[in-house]
Amino acid sequence: MNTPAWFAAARSRLLLLAIVLLANVLVAPGFLEVRLVDGRLFGGIIDILNRGAPVMLLAVGMAPVIATRGIDLSVGAVMAIAGAVAAATVNAGHAWPVAILAALGTGLACGLWNGVLVTIFRMQPIVATLILMVAGRGIAQMITQGRVLTFTDAGLAGVSSASLLGLPLPVLLALAAAIGTGLLVRGTALGLFIESVGTSPRAARLAGVPAPALLIGVYVWSGLMAALAGLIATADIRGADANNAGLWLELDAILAVVIGGTSLYGGRFSIGLSVLGALILQGMRTCILRSGLPPELNLLLMAVVVALVLVVQSPACGPVLARMTARLTRRGTA
């Protein structure tokens, strides 16, 4: 691995994240404080990591899909289904590990469905996953019968509330998924294969890359990550809210991946930068929610900042920014 090249790509996103964190400090002066309460770290940065965990997971699943020139619009709905399955399973009297396995299995099945539609039926990914995006929420509503399906099982609630080494479990799950996936795709040739499918499926096949299996694989992985995100969202409120769990989060995940520099035309992706993208988004959201500005401005502010971020990262502005950040880091290290 070429560390300087990786750092060059990460530099502008790290700078963005730093700006977002600075904005948070400005609206809430105690933001950077981290305290230990009941063995669990407590503070603004932890909140961003914890609240950002579902979108981080979705971005980890979404980046490889987008690298194959695909897209997965169904992840929000898969979150809702997985949450509903988990809540219904513990409420039916099963132990929480069974519920978690059932939810993850559901995510795998949803991913497989998307993968089969895209690979075997050769549907356009945007259309294929749109089917599950629409139908999935209906399936989740059928499971919960339109109610918020609450549960009291401490084991399942622990997916969100438990902590290890002071860090909330959702943060650890998201980081583990990101690092694991990152090692898997960059430690082996898998990432290169995925990118080759996105660049030219035909050339990839002729070069001996098992394109169909890879394509199905990335959708299955995305489904699995979505199910994990759904478990966290459901455990967080101790209830499966089929109407609202993961609502519009597919768009956040796509945005996170794009802010991370992955091209929607496929052929190039980065897990680490996508996760940074998710954290930048969550940092902005937290800042806006805590700013005390009228809530009518929430969406407008978010849109303006996202537009600015994308303009700054555009090919037209990229070189200028790279020069600026290079100068900054040189000065910093000198």
Added chain:
Amino acid sequence: MKGFATWGAMALMLAVMTGCGEKASTDKAADKTAPGGLTIGFSQIGSESGWRAAETKLARSEAEKRGITLKVSDAQQQQANQIKAVRSFIAQGVDAILLAPVISSGWDEVLGEAKAANIPVVLLDRLIDTADPSLYLSSVTSDTVEEGRVAGRWLAEKLAGRDCRVVELQGTIGASLVANRKKGFEEGIAGPGNIQIVRTQSGDFTRAKGKEVMEGFIKAEAPGSICAVYAHNDDMMIGAIQAMKEAGLKPGSDILAVSIDGVPDIFKAMADGDANATVELTPNMAGPAYDMLTAYKKDGTVPPKWVQTPSTLYLPDTAAAEYERRKDLY
């Protein structure tokens, strides 16, 4: 192998599609003919929330009590389905139609057809935009400003003049309901100026957002300085209660909690001492509609254009019993 996968996927897809189709059809089980009683058609929006499911259940049980034959049609959130349902009720020659409109515009034509057929229409729980109010006989909805006012007055009385910094969890921005519940609460706490809303943010009516926003409020305000939370619905409050507990605070005593709707889970929270008050948005919208229709059909009593359902305040003392009464309804 590949062929098998293809067929398997097709079969699954077909199963999903037919599953969706079934729900849209008119509920035939409810078509029992009661001799002599009225026959009423009810075009319901769907069953997207526990409240709406309860509204449908109560419409059925209240009809049964009065010997009314009720035909329910679930529109699955589609206006087109509602228009179809109203037309089919007209064709069946029902005595009256209840309509819970999914959106406010675009009803003039089909309601004109009902009027021409001399079938009175009563709007339930939502109003419509029309230039011709004679298209419907009456409407039964709650007074959403009053709901906020009741919540605000409760807090003012509870505090008895003490100073209080309140944080507010608003519903989805842009809904008239949100503007009304906000305005009503502000009216309810108005007076000596001891109660101040120090922070207000949207929690989109959901538990997850309510929790996230409350987490932010707790961090942004000095420790111990928030004295009460007002949430525009119970779901956001349930999320906020979790946020308070996770921050080591005691909702219900450290921070007073008042919200609106009266869903079963908030009664459970009140019974556990985590919440202090809720204002009920009653799901019994059909009951008053049946009464006015029965009177109208019997001796032509024209009901008022707008009938308000009561906004009742519930406190922890009755919470356990109220929870038992409601848990199977929602």
